[in-house]
Amino acid sequence: MDLDAIVLGAGPAGLSTASALARRGGSVAVIDPATRAGGAIHTVKEDGWRVELGPNTLQLEGKLDADLLGELGLANEIQEADVRGAKRLIANRGHIHALTSNPRSILNSELLSWKGKFNLLLEVFQPRESIQGETVRSFAERRFGTEVADRLFDPMINGIHAGDPGRLVLEYAFPSLARLESNHRSILLGLWRSPTEPRKIVQFAGGLHRLTEAMVGQLPQEALHLQSTTTLIRRDNRGWNVAWRNAHGEESGARAKSLIITAPPWQWAHLACGEILKPVLHAAEIVEAPPVALVVRGYEREQVQHPLDAFGLLVPHSEGRKVLGVLFPSSTFPNNTPDGSVQLACFIGGARNIALGRLDDDQLREVVDAELGDLLGVKGAPKKEWIARWPRAIPQYTHQHGRFLEALASTEALHSGLHFVGSFRGGISLMSTLRRGSELGSRLPRS
Amino acid sequence: MDLDAIVLGAGPAGLSTASALARRGGSVAVIDPATRAGGAIHTVKEDGWRVELGPNTLQLEGKLDADLLGELGLANEIQEADVRGAKRLIANRGHIHALTSNPRSILNSELLSWKGKFNLLLEVFQPRESIQGETVRSFAERRFGTEVADRLFDPMINGIHAGDPGRLVLEYAFPSLARLESNHRSILLGLWRSPTEPRKIVQFAGGLHRLTEAMVGQLPQEALHLQSTTTLIRRDNRGWNVAWRNAHGEESGARAKSLIITAPPWQWAHLACGEILKPVLHAAEIVEAPPVALVVRGYEREQVQHPLDAFGLLVPHSEGRKVLGVLFPSSTFPNNTPDGSVQLACFIGGARNIALGRLDDDQLREVVDAELGDLLGVKGAPKKEWIARWPRAIPQYTHQHGRFLEALASTEALHSGLHFVGSFRGGISLMSTLRRGSELGSRLPRS
Incomplete structure (x- = not known):
């Protein structure tokens, strides 16, 4: 069987990549050991209740995000x-x-003391600094003062990343903040000059399960292989040869120009990729989540x-x-x-x-x-x-995340047609993961 | 006697104008009813004490001010x-x-509460507004909050202008602040972007009396007419004809291309100018000082x-x-x-x-x-x-100051060769008055 792409993982990243490719008429196989598609998306309906046990909502950042939902029908x-x-x-x-x-509401609330609010505004006059590997905590303290770091950044990191602001690295976890400093010197002035919607x-x-259904619905029925694990992944000069075994022990196989790895990094050792993933395995295994x-x-x-x-x-x-x-x-x-x-x-x-x-x-x-x-x-x-x-x-974008990113990039560079997509790189939010998958699926080569 | 200029008033404005003209070889007469030259400048020396009973110091704003003192030797x-x-x-x-x-010292002092400092910094995000005739008090409150208006602007106005911030008009009293808002929107950002020395x-x-001595020293001895009051001022097509009487009752007269009025406005009714000053007399008499x-x-x-x-x-x-x-x-x-x-x-x-x-x-x-x-x-x-x-x-640049300025400008426009210079227009500081006089003296026409 010759395909355009084989996608490992039927979570948001994998389904988004596969469905974007399928919408272009591309052929694809999606392989996942789970019993159901959707990955972390897990909507439960019961007696009039609709409960999200994975991501809770989608946060649309602009027209492209809305367009993507449109393409999913x-x-x-x-x-x-x-x-x-x-x-x-x-x-x-x-x-x-x-x-x-509205960011102004911070100034009107009593969450911060007047001293805290003063130090927040003083950010406008802080010099531009570019500190390699600076943590979110250090960044927040340096630019906005201890109180803002404690009372604003800390709970947001707690709630969004389930993370430790003292260990998350700004340029990985909040690249837009790092960019605001490098482009505008002051974060506040940058936001003021070019306010984001x-x-x-x-x-x-x-429920969010509709996302899963919509993406799965855009794939040919035979494309989705659940309860399946890869048994062999090899690259030859005609493409990626992948074999997998389903819950009944049946082996299948296919060849594809592209191999998309969306499974979580801590599962990569079990993908049967042989030497291919060896350079990233160590970094992948210590990805904190x-x-x-x-x-x-x-x-x-x-x-x-x-x-x-x-x-x-x-x-x-x-x-x-x-x-x-x-x-x-x-x-x-x-x-x-x-x-x-x-x-x-x-x-x-x-x-x-x-x-x-x-x-x-x-x-x-x-x-x-x-x-x-x-x-x-x-x-x-x-x-x-x-x-x-x-x-x-949730993958934590800490100091070692930098080495992980480098390993991913060099492995992709080494093996043409290999791509990594997921919340482990480029953003943890569901929407950004869908977006990256869809972007990749839109530009994968087709036969 | 044909002169280049006749200057009414031997205070800083008059002497500065006259000496600048004299340095260019121009001929001038300076007429003042006072017994000594220098106007408000009044240095007393006694038993090793040197006391200023008028302006206390000179505040140089840049190289041009230093150059002017150089020209005065x-x-x-x-x-x-x-x-x-x-x-x-x-x-x-x-x-x-x-x-x-250093403006930062405001932020480090305890003069302002944290709330006051916060509102001070919030100025950075205040919108640009151009409010005709806005008082210094309203401006300070609008942009920096009540506390800065009370604790910073108020004492400065008290000390510098002996004035009432609720009545001084920003565009007249602090035109540089008004300009900062119109050019930079935010005063603080404007100062931050182009810090003034x-x-x-x-x-x-x-003592400051040296200024008087230096300026008088640059005039020919016969140019200075103290204890003298004008008895007639008329303009004909050959220039300004001015007659004056000294303390001994002796009449003198001269004709000049330019007539410079530097006497304080509340004395203009006694200058014997006839119809010439009539349009400004009302506004001049109600100049508050x-x-x-x-x-x-x-x-x-x-x-x-x-x-x-x-x-x-x-x-x-x-x-x-x-x-x-x-x-x-x-x-x-x-x-x-x-x-x-x-x-x-x-x-x-x-x-x-x-x-x-x-x-x-x-x-x-x-x-x-x-x-x-x-x-x-x-x-x-x-x-x-x-x-x-x-x-x-000290002349107070209040609401009615606007009408006074207009009257001065239209009178100057009506009578070629007539100029008003003094602390009653364009700035109350000694240095700015000297500067305006010197600028005028440098461009008066010479025969």
């Missing part, structure tokens, strides 16, 4: 977040402060004191709490929850609380009971509960 | 202010705060608790004190005061304390005793004391 299913979801809550010293997507938070009536546990609960509205008039609550590490943050999915997309109920999604674990990410269900329940009670005034037993564990949740 | 006599004089003290709520000429504070070993009393005292160093390590102390109106400010001339130019003594110059009165500016000597002494005791810990009777009163001290 999802344009009519897009639901924009309820305006109440525009607020982000941040805990500080036991109080909860509300910010909006706020990201649009969207969902689909059928700390465990995160997700406990989603349904309550009667009356059980929750807090108005939940926000997208969610972020909690900085210094609060000493056991949750990284709590999303309020029923505030953002009310149709995912029966009337009169609310849905709360608690994230536990991450780079600075690895042990918490590995608690068992009963321990998690205890943590969530206490935290939701303290933070949001939640009382009584939940009506519903879903627990998901991501033993390796 | 004063280059070798220039003394720059002692570095201790670089600090400016500002009183606030009974405390004294030190600033330097700090002004150099200078004096002469012989509130009374200021100056009490200069000499003390033993030990009588003063405060280290006096500054140029002086400015006092905002809100402090409810009776002095506008206190200069420390012996700190700025130690050679004006005998060793072991200090010199303090107290300013009283101004636009918001007109009654205080008219106190009699005993009342002034009482005020100064109390204020110096409170503010600087001065104890006991002074060794020396000089009191000067300026019934009309």
Whole structure:
């Protein structure tokens, strides 16, 4: 069988690449050991509840992102977040402060002291510095002061990356911030001069699973090989020869001009790639992706004191709490929850609380009971509960990420037709991963 | 007698114009009713003390100002202010705060609260607005917030203009600030992008009176007519015909191509100009120049608790004190005061304390005793004391100043060869007045 591309991994990156290629009439095989497609996307529907146990929403950054959803045939299913979801809550010293997507709201809130706000604005006059490998924490302190680093950057890193700002490297984790400094000297002036459109938070009536369905739906039925593991990957002068075995022990094989690796790096040792991936294997194995546990609960509205008039609550590490943050999915997309109920999604674990990410269900329940009670005034037993564990949740773009990126680039350069796509490179958000997959699928060579 | 110019007023503006013209070989007569030349410049020397009872120092803004002093033959006599004089003290709520000429020192001092400093920096993001006739107070509040207006602008206006920031108009009183907003949108960013050299504070070993002497010295002896008042000013097609009478009742007369009026506006009604000045007389008579009393005292160093390590102390109106400010001339130019003594110059009165500016000597002494005791810990009777009163001290560039400027310009346009120069137009500082006079004297037509 001669194909245009063989894609390893049926998560967002793999499906996005494969479906973009298929839309151009390209032929493709997608191989994944999992029992279902979609990777981290995991929508559960039950008794009128729609729960996301993986990524929670899509954040569209511009027209190209909307176009991509259009190409997937999802344009009519897009639901924009309820305006109440525009607020982000941040805990500080036991109080909860509300910010909006307008950066000015930071200045109006009491999250920062006047001294903190002063140091934030002083950024305008800070000199341009280019510090190789600077951590997000150092960057935030250097430009905005300790308070902004503690109260603003820290909870965002906690909530978005489940990460440690003292270990994430700015140029990998937030390249746009690094660019703002190098192009404009001042981040604030840069944002002021060329304000970015706020990201649009969207969902689909059928949940993020609709993304998986839409992408799978654009592939020929025989293209998707689930519960399948590769047994041999070799390159010869006619292309990539890949063999795989399915759950029934049946072997298949194909040859393709392009080989797209979207499986998570920590699985690459099992891809049967022989020598090809050897130069990246060490770096791939030490890619950090700390465990995160997700406990989603349904309550009667009356059980929750807090108005939940926000997208969610972020909690900085210094609060000493056991949750990284709590999303309020029923505030953002009310149709995912029966009337009169609310849905709360608690994230536990991450780079600075690895042990918490590995608690068992009963321990998690205890943590969530206490935290939701303290933070949001939640009382009584939940009506519903879903627990998901991501033993390796989000790749952390730390110092060693640089060597990993170099290894990926040099391996791609060495083996023509080989491409790596995934949240392990170029951005952890679901939308950016879809985007990179789609871009690659749009330019892969076809026979 | 045919001259190039007749100058009314032998103050800084008149002498500067006349001497610049004379340096080019031009012929000039300078007429002034006063008994001595120099106008507001009034240096007193006594027992090793050198006291300025008018302007206190010269503030050089750039090379052109230094060049002008060179042309007056004063280059070798220039003394720059002692570095201790670089600090400016500002009183606030009974405390004294030190600033330097570096604007950053505002951010490091405790004069402003963190909230005040925050609002100061927020100026960077304020929109550009052009508000016709905006007062200095409104401008300061609009761009920098109430605290900066109260604690920074107010004492500066008190100390520099003896003025009321709520009545001075920005575009007249601080045109450079208005320009910064229109050119750069943000004052702070404008200053950041094109920092101005700090002004150099200078004096002469012989006091500011050396300026008068130098300018008078560049005029032919017969050019200066003191104790003389004009009795007739008429223009015909050959020029300006001016007659004047001296203290002995002797009449003189001359004709000149140019007539330069540098006398203060409130004296113009007595210039015998007939119809010529009629269109400006009303505006000239209501030029505000509130009374200021100056009490200069000499003390033993030990009588003063405060280290006096500054140029002086400015006092905002809100402090409810009776002095506008206190200069420390012996700190700025130690050679004006005998060793072991200090010199303090107290300013009283101004636009918001007109009654205080008219106190009699005993009342002034009482005020100064109390204020110096409170503010600087001065104890006991002074060794020396000089009191000067300026019934009309500093022209206030208020709303009506605009109409005055228009009247001046249209009168100049109507009568060729007529020029107005003085602190009543274009800037109140001694240096800027000298500069404008010199510029005019350099371009007056010569026969």
